[in-house]
Amino acid sequence: MEKSEARKLIEQARAAWDAEDWLRAAESYERVLAHFPDLNASAVWWYDAALAHKFLRNWAKAYDLGREAAARAPRGEGDPAYWNLGIAATIQRDWATAREAWTGFGIELPDGEGQIDGRFGLACVRLDTGGEREVVWIERLCPTRGRVVNVPVSGGRRYGEIVVHDGEPKGERVVDGSTYPVFDELLLFEASRLPTLEVTVAAGEAADLEALVDLFTEHGFGAEPASSVRLLCACCSEGTHEQKRDVDAGAQQVSLAAPEDEARQLLDRWAGGATATGRNWSGLTVVG
Incomplete structure (x- = not known):
C-alpha cells in the first residue's frame, strides 16, 4: 500500500x-x-479501531486490537x-490480560491470579x-x-447479578454528602438465580419498612419498597442527583429478591x- 492510499483511508476513517x-x-x-503497524501515528489508529469495535460490542475484535493499542x-x-x-x-474472561491492563493503566489490584473479586467501593450502573x-x-x-x-424494578433484571460497565461516568448520585459515579452497563456478565417477587405490605411507620429491608438483607436477599424508587427523565438521570435513602410508611408494593x-x-x-x-402483607407474586 502506498502512503498516499493510506492517507486517503485515514481520511475516510475519520469521516x-x-x-x-x-x-x-x-x-x-x-x-x-x-501495512503500517508501527508508525508514530499508528498507536492512535490501533486505539481508535479497538474503540470502534467496542462501540459495536464486537468484544473479540476490541480485545485483539486493544492489545495492539496497549x-x-x-x-x-x-x-x-x-x-x-x-x-x-x-468480557473475554482473560484474567491475566485484564490484570495486566489495569496495572498498565495505573490501578493497584488485590494480590492473586485469575478472576478479580476485590472491593472497589459503591457506584451506580444504568x-x-x-x-x-x-x-x-x-x-x-x-x-x-x-x-x-x-x-431492579424494570423487567428482565435481578438482584445479585454481575454486570460489566463502561469506564466513563454518565451522571452522579450524591448521598449524605458523598458523590458516586453512574456508569452505563455494557452487558450482563453473570446471571442471578434469585427470582424477583412483588408483595403488598402495610407498615405503620417508616422504621417498619426499614426493618423489612434489613431482614431480607441479613439473609442475603433484597427488598426494594416502591417509596424508595425515584423516577427521573433521561437528562436528569445523566446529571448530578441528590438521593435520599428514606422510605415511607403506609401500604405499598415491595419488590423482593428471594426464593418464594x-x-x-x-x-x-x-x-x-x-x-x-x-x-x-398480601399478594406475593413471582414477576421475574
Whole structure:
C-alpha cells in the first residue's frame, strides 16, 4: 500500500468516525494498520479501531486490537488504551490480560491470579434492558464489574447479578454528602438465580419498612419498597442527583429478591415481630 492510499483511508476513517459509522471507520483503520503497524501515528489508529469495535460490542475484535493499542501506550499514566483493553479482556474472561491492563493503566489490584473479586467501593450502573433504563447500586468487584445490590424494578433484571460497565461516568448520585459515579452497563456478565417477587405490605411507620429491608438483607436477599424508587427523565438521570435513602410508611408494593418459600417465611416473621404494630402483607407474586 502506498502512503498516499493510506492517507486517503485515514481520511475516510475519520469521516466515518464523525458520522458514527463505527464499522467503516474500524475497517479503514485496519486496512492501513495491516501495512503500517508501527508508525508514530499508528498507536492512535490501533486505539481508535479497538474503540470502534467496542462501540459495536464486537468484544473479540476490541480485545485483539486493544492489545495492539496497549502495547504502544505508556504504562502507569492512565492511558485509556489500557482501560478499554481491561474491559474487553474481562468480557473475554482473560484474567491475566485484564490484570495486566489495569496495572498498565495505573490501578493497584488485590494480590492473586485469575478472576478479580476485590472491593472497589459503591457506584451506580444504568441498566438497559431492551429500552427500559434503570439506575441501580452496585458493589464494584473490579474496575469494570459490579454486583447489583438493588432489586431492579424494570423487567428482565435481578438482584445479585454481575454486570460489566463502561469506564466513563454518565451522571452522579450524591448521598449524605458523598458523590458516586453512574456508569452505563455494557452487558450482563453473570446471571442471578434469585427470582424477583412483588408483595403488598402495610407498615405503620417508616422504621417498619426499614426493618423489612434489613431482614431480607441479613439473609442475603433484597427488598426494594416502591417509596424508595425515584423516577427521573433521561437528562436528569445523566446529571448530578441528590438521593435520599428514606422510605415511607403506609401500604405499598415491595419488590423482593428471594426464593418464594423463604420470602413467605421472612414476611411472616416480619409481620409477627414482637414489636410489630399494623404490619401485614398480601399478594406475593413471582414477576421475574
